[in-house]
Amino acid sequence: MVLFCVCGYAIGRTVMDPSKIRMIFFASISLIFIALSIRYPRWMLFGLLLYLPFMGFFRRALIPSSGWSSFDPLVVLAPAMIMLLGSYWVYWTYIRRQPIDKEDDTRLFRLVRWMLLIDVLQIFNPLQGSILTGLGGVIFYVVPLFWMVLTRIHFNERWVKFIFGTVCAIGVISAIYGLKQIFYGFLSFEETWIDIAGYAALMVSEDESRAFSFFTNGAEYTIYLVISIVITWVSLLRGKLIVKLAAILVLPLLMYAMFMQSARTPVFLTSFAIAVVTIVSAKKTSTRWLAAIVMAGVLVLAFSAITRIDTSGSALIAHQVNGLANPFDEEHSTAMIHINMLLTGLMKGFTMPVGYGLGSTTLAGMKLSNTGHSSEVDLSNMMISNGLPGGIIYGLIIWEALRMAFREARSGTMGLIILGILLATLGGWSIGGNYSTCAIVWLSIGYLDVLTLKRRRELLKCENSVNAVKQPYTAT
Known part of the structure; x- marks a missing residue:
């Protein structure tokens, strides 16, 4: 009772200070998630997937009452909960010595464990300026x-299907709200946040800006739309009749919202991913060739139609169309700038094989030690942060995940969705600041590993059955 009285008094005093409201929300939500993690860890993880897309909106909505801080405890809420469960796994696996069975291990999982080890070592790299930067990189x-x-x-499988359906629902809601921001403007606290953050990448012209919907930034919102489009497209290809009808209704909305973000790379990657999953979904080789020809024709016609869109009425449309029509023209496109950043980042892995530290390519590097130099592509970022060994391991993870995804895509809908997600987000699997989309991508990779283990067990069971049949009968 003394403890409850002290806690009640502390909470009462804290509530009276508006600057502490964010901390109160952090503590309250954390207690709920910690309680769930003890007995219902799946629900805690699902709750985090619901929280992350709306975290940016929630943080901005608190500006009128509690102001704004770039060091917001609400940002570390989801990472703290994931680290809690992840540390529990590390404890049982490496401290309590409960090793991973060979039957439950894969090449991808081994690469991920090596990547974790390199990341932990890079926390203490002095070249990033401060150990706090390394801890921020976590x-x-x-x-x-x-x-x-x-x-x-x-x-x-049941849970992952439910998660993908939830992602599509959130994608539709966020697309509606994002289009509202474009055509009807931002709410007052959103405008305040834009002024405080100095979000230059948001503005396309003096009068028009990209949307960010409920998310922490416009890039995360765009990638979330991309993931939703891929899931919806595969549902159109493989779903039941009612699912296909729902996909037909929401696909135009999602695609239009993505197009109005005026970002060219997501358009290219989404088109590529849709084409690939459509071809792979075909059952026969002849059908795949036909699908490839059809998709190539559709993409050419779509590209031709886009380049003829009237751009006089919108700076967002003009920026998008000019960039797609002139991808290598520096006046209309930043493609060459991004390519140069990628190549520069890859070269840094060779010139500094030990890396610059885990947080050097993240927001933590920019805020805590002014050493942030992101290349905006995850592979080259790994070469900068973790050096040559980390870059090689991460490149092998990408290769192995895509190889497994292509194999699983030929046999099931879930594998097809995961393949589409990985292709559509290629280069952005581990981009700092895209909290919700990174979670979805690596959740997809984790379930891809589950599918591989499931297939391995089925093959082993079939082999054992065949061997049992072939075994000669011995009379006793």
Whole structure:
């Protein structure tokens, strides 16, 4: 009772201070998630997937009452909960010495564990300026890998289907709200946040800006739309009749919202991913060739139609169309700038093989030690942060995940969705600041590993059955 009285008094005093409201919300939500993690870890993980897309809106909505701080405890809420469960796994696996059975291990999972080890070592790299920078990098590089590990442990097919359906629902809601921001403007606290953050990448012209919907930034919102489009497209290809009808209704909305974001790379990657999953979904080789020809024709016609759109009425449309029509023209496109950043980042892995530290390519590097130099592509970021060994391991993870995804896509809908997600987000699997989309990508990779283990067990069971049949009968 003394403890409850002290806690009640402390909460009462804290509530009277508006600057502490964010901390109160952090403590309250954390207690709920910690309680769930003890007995219902799946529901805690699902709750985090619901929280992350709306975290940016929630933080901005608190500006009128509690102001704004770039060091917001609400940002570390989800990473803290993932690290809690991930640390529990590390404790049982490496301290309590409960090794991973060979039957439950894969090449991808081994690579992820090596990546985790390199990330932990890079926390202490002095070249990043401060160990706080390294600890900040944990949020952006270690937490996504733990999403993969925890998915292997806690999620099955039913749960992942439910999660993908939830992602599509959130994608539709966020698309509506994002289009509202474009055509009807921002709410007062959103405008205040834009002024405080100095979000230059948001503005396309003096009068028009990209949307960010409920998310922390416009890039995360765009990638979330991309993931929703891929899931909806595969549902159109493989779903039941009612699912196909729903997909037909929401696909135009999602695609239009993505197009109005005036970002060219997501358009290219989404088109590529849709084409690939459509071809792979065909059952016969002849049908795949036909699908490839049809998709090539559709993409050419779509590209031709886009380049003829009237751009006089909107700066967003003009920016998008000019960039798609002139991808290598520096006046209309930043493609060459991004390519140069990618190549520069890859070269830094060779010139500084030990890396610059885990947080050097993240927001933590920019805020805590002014050493942030992101290349905006995850592979080259790994070469900068973790050096040559980390870059090689991460490149092998990408290769192995895509190889497994292509194999599983030929046999099931879930594998097809995961393949589409990985292709559509290629280069952005571990980009700091895209909290919700990184979680979905690595959850997909984790379930891809589950599908591989399931297939391995089925093959082993078939082999044992065949061997049992072939075994000669011995009379006793």
